[in-house]
């Protein structure tokens with residue numbers, strides 16, 4: 114993939130910032146940091162390789178950081194510039210020093226949704242790569258992590274335990290094992306200390322950046338930033354994941370053909386997650402078998418159903434990453450990885466109900482929904498712009514519903530319209546939103562990217578009829 | 585007057601036990617050889633027959649724990665394990681055996697270990713260093729990296745080891761997980777310095 118930072122920067126909104134010295138300075142700093150990072154070789158086995166992300170992911174994250182910075186600078190009052198500059202300088206230094214913070218930044222990039230001006234195929238591929246990469250662990254280390262968590266050796270705890278991992282996780286790795294009661298399980302093990310490190314660094318960075326009060330949308334941006342931090346912390350707590358998985362599992366029946374493996378809390382802890390092993394293919398391996406259109410449609414439909422079911426259960430699956438779906442030989446869909454599930458409270462639920470009414474029944478409530486969802490008051494001059502943004506979003510989201518019959522998610526133009534919409538939102542700086550939408554955007558784009566790659570045709574009407582609750 | 589070997593080792597043990605509890609309760613700085621002698625019920629002069637300094641006492645405690653760890657390591661060693669994993673097991677097992685001494689080893693390690701891998705026969709931890717480095721030599725050799733090794737390789741190992749040791753002694757993270765990470769990363773660096781890539785981490789990186 115040949116996207117580089119300058120292209121990404123070029124794709125970002127072109128505004129009046131070049132006139133302010135600070136913005137130019139910040140951009141220059143970022144360029145230098147990037148150049149420095151790019152120059153450093155990552156020799157095999159050395160510390161440099163630790164915590165690295167693919168260069169592309171880092172660049173995307175940096176580009177988003179650049180975007181944020183440019184936005185702040187444009188809105189800030191001159192009197193605050195000096196303080197900002199100092200804090201920013203420190204923040205940039207911190208960012209530079211802690212290579213793996215690029216991981217956190219990457220998550221911000223993901224959370225912001227998608228990238229303007231990039232081809233859908235590239236976006237879909239990119240969603241694959243935006244992840245932390247913890248160094249692989251040998252068994253001697255695995256044993257100690259298990260011992261820390263359970264006070265027991267893995268040999269005592271399990272009937273058998275494979276010493277080699279069979280899959281990588283974003284902050285750890287996954288081993289096959291067998292419980293004493295006979296079940297085959299997948300044991301996800303987290304690299305030691307990574308959760309606390311991510312949290313601490315994210316806190317440090319927040320402490321530098323959040324008090325800055327830059328711009329009129331600052332409170333909203335801050336809340337969104339906090340939401341990312343909250344979700345990151347949730348994602349690295351495997352006990353919470355086990356609980357989300359238990360709740361998700363209750364949503365599906367055998368006739369759905371959607372398998373959520375059972376999580377075993379007694380064999381899980383903050384850093385270790387044990388779930389039933391699911392035998393299946395990842396998307397790319399499944400596609401490599403040249404599946405029929407009918408098979409792809411059936412899987413696409415199941416993906417759609419699983420996504421809607423969880424959304425309407427107020428626990429949206431906000432990481433529809435291809436690695437989290439398994440294609441089983443009997444046609445069932447395996448759904449794994451519940452680290453990134455949101456649990457909506459009363460406020461978010463109310464917004465879901467309103468949005469649903471707006472989408473399916475009564476478009477006249479759009480302004481009302483916008484006021485609630487984006488915190489834009491009725492007399493705000495920006496309301497109109499936000500309303501238009503919502504109308505366009507709705508058009509795109511409802512396209513598959515409005516068209517009769519099965520909808521072809523392999524249609525590149527549809528995906529592209531979504532990407533275009535997002536880039537307009539960024540360009541117009543309509544970034545005020547309830548924090549729940551940070552992950553919601555990511556969820557929608559990830560989910561559509563998945564169906565796009567699957568080239569699935571899904572009868573969305575039928576799915577909606579089946580899944581939409583009659584509130 | 586002749587003292588039997590048995591009585592001698594009993595006294596030695598009493599000193600070590602008394603010292604351990606004082607180091608733990610009063611801290612490294614506040615413990616004196618006199619206090620240890622009193623707690624062990626012997627004259628200070630007698631104590632000096634066994635250990636010239638309190639550093640020497642701490643070194644003896646460490647040496648014994650390390651010896652037990654070495655035995656445990658040899659017993660549990662499996663053939664198919666990588667060099668990195670082997671060294672990891674050895675070092676972590678040493679630290680595990682030292683767990684009860686952790687708190688006072690933080691200030692003590694400065695004075696019992698020399699940061700130089702060679703030419704430090706005067707430091708109280710010298711014997712520990714020699715034994716440990718010999719064992720490490722043997723492990724590295726058994727993985728097909730034949731001796732002699734450049735002195736700088738040994739020095740790199742020792743520097744990393746002392747760094748991990750000092751970090752561990754003051755590590756308050758749950759289960760000392762931060763030390764686990766530091767040790768892992770230090771060993772990756774060391775193994776890389778030997779000029780080999782053991783080729784781990786080849787499993788499905790693309791899937792998450």
Ligand SMILES: Nc1ncnc2c1ncn2[C@@H]1O[C@H](COP(=O)(O)OP(=O)(O)O)[C@@H](O)[C@H]1O
Nearest residue numbers: 280281282283287299389390391436450791792
């Ligand atoms: N229960 C399971 N059955 C089969 N494979 C699994 C299971 N759990 C995890 N895996 C494998 O491990 C990979 C990473 O697990 P995942 O839970 O997605 O980690 P992360 O939360 O870091 O993304 C998955 O893509 C899959 O290949």
Ligand SMILES: [Mg+2]
Nearest residue numbers: 436437450792
């Ligand atoms: Mg995953």
